[in-house]
Amino acid sequence: MRRTVWLLWVLLFMGQAAMAHESRPAYLEINETAAGRYSVLWRTPVLSGMRLPIALRFAEGVRTLIEPVESELNDSLIERRIIDTGPAGLIGQRIEFVGLQASITDVLVRVSRLDGSLTTTLVHPAQPWIEIAATPGAFSVAGTFLAHGIQHILGGFDHLLFVFGLLLLVRNGWMLVKTITAFTLAHSITLALAVLGAVRLPGPPVEATIALSILLLAVEIARKNRGEISFTLQWPWVVAFCFGLLHGFGFAGALAQIGLPQRDLPLALFTFNVGVEIGQLMFVAAVLSLRALLLRFRRARPTLLYARPVASYGLGTLAAFWFFESVSGFWS
Template identity: 85%
Template sequence: MRRRVWRLLLLCLMGLTAMAHESRPAYLELNETAAGRYDVLWRTPVLSGMRLPIVLRFAEGVRTVVEPVESELNDSLIERRVIDAGTTGLVGQRIEFIGLQASITDVLVRVSRLDGSLTTTLVHPAQPWLEIAATPGMFSVAGAFLIHGIQHILGGFDHLLFVFGLLLLVSNGWMLVKTITAFTLAHSITLALAALGAVRLPGPPIEAMIALSILLLAVEIARKNRGQSSFTIQWPWVVAFYFGLLHGFGFAGALAEIGLPQRDLPLALFSFNVGVEIGQLLFVAVVLSLRALLLRFRLPRPALLYARPVASYALGTLAAFWFFERLSSFWT
């Protein structure tokens, strides 16, 4: 029985690790430096030493002024060039990503214009092209960053696993509400402070500490399974608040990669944060619904006895792997 459990944990670990790497988005940045002229940065992920076969194609009439120059990183290839799209620029023109439809990744496109406006768009494999629109209005900005927030939290396995750990640790309904609320309030505070530039912390140590927070939470779940008690078990909302401050810096790092439009900075920040909360609430609702559904079935007693310990050890194993993996990135 134990061997089967550990085999299952290992398969889950390998699957989540592979998913995290395969789903890394490609990135296209277009900075307008003069009327119709753009600096282009095109980054494609590298998986197992192979570049994802996605080809960037501009519309006819767009000419290359400075030929592409490539540089190689550990996890991606970067291509830089300068293009000229004429006096009207890229507005109304289509950019295609050939081969994207055959992948499971997305492309994050960031366009900054001479007037100071900034737009970000996520291109999916189902529609592997993008038409550059004129400067978006307030509703367009709010909608875009709301979607970015939802997509980020639902694709952020470490943040979701921490919330999942809170659901395993807290069984009382009112205490669970306080704990999730404390976590939400805390990461909203640090997200706003970091996004506005009031506090700056380096990304790699934050990511490692987020993994460590999940590992420590898994230890507390295992302690509760043994009938023991601790400060975290008695006051989970306090611990969730302090760890939430840490996770907020992680959200801010993702938001920094997207970029905030200076003209609509408060609106974009608010919309992104609302999107994160919507995604988090969706995840909590799904987990609680599944738990309620399972309780309706009369499961064998061994399954009930092993369910929570297996979940806590799986959580701790994956968090430990992430922690040491992120530590090793300090020297690479």
């Protein structure tokens, strides 16, 4: 009975992860091409062959110079247009996303100006509109990218599942600290190198390799459950560091989609990375707290014996699915 309960829990988690993986945000990109004139790119995701019913609405007085032109991709619809706002520009103007409040999708808004400034904002269904502000200061940039980092890691189930695998693999407290620290240090290094343009890797192979890293970690957890010994089990921090280098490229890909303000590049990169680490520590603390809570109940202790093998097989199954899905995307 207990095995069945844990299996159902893992399958439920896998289903929620897959659903969240498919809930891609909408994207609005506004580029100022001349005083009061902007090119607009509006991308809405397509789920199960249907476009999300979210409409873009500008403030009164904004004129459309070139009517929207649509193009269709495998996972989204893209709409391009040219608008004119007059000499005042978009500062202080409100842009509404009609229908967003009835969805679970966020909207990533990226605005670039002639002076080279760049702002990015994440709009949530609870507040389906945005007011374009003047060029933000350093404090605003830091707060924005700190929030982006936390949101990205907590919504990045591939990265969280790898960390979850490390928690299953390493039981010694000091070794766990070393392992998580090595993973953090590694993905921080490659995140910085990729964002600064020192190293570049294509996105699809990186995604496939990240999925493969989770699968290999699940195999090592299964081996540990059988009492076997391997290099990974003896030196988990070394393996976490190597795989962390790959995960850093995944973070860099997400950050590239958001866009970095060139004037505040070091600050934005640093605060995004800090946000990622805060989100990661929040996840680790939640998992360890749940485990400690269950250990306080005697009836729950035998259940934990079944939880580890069930979780490892669930982890490996989901990682294998993501790996083959990523590989098949090479030819899409």
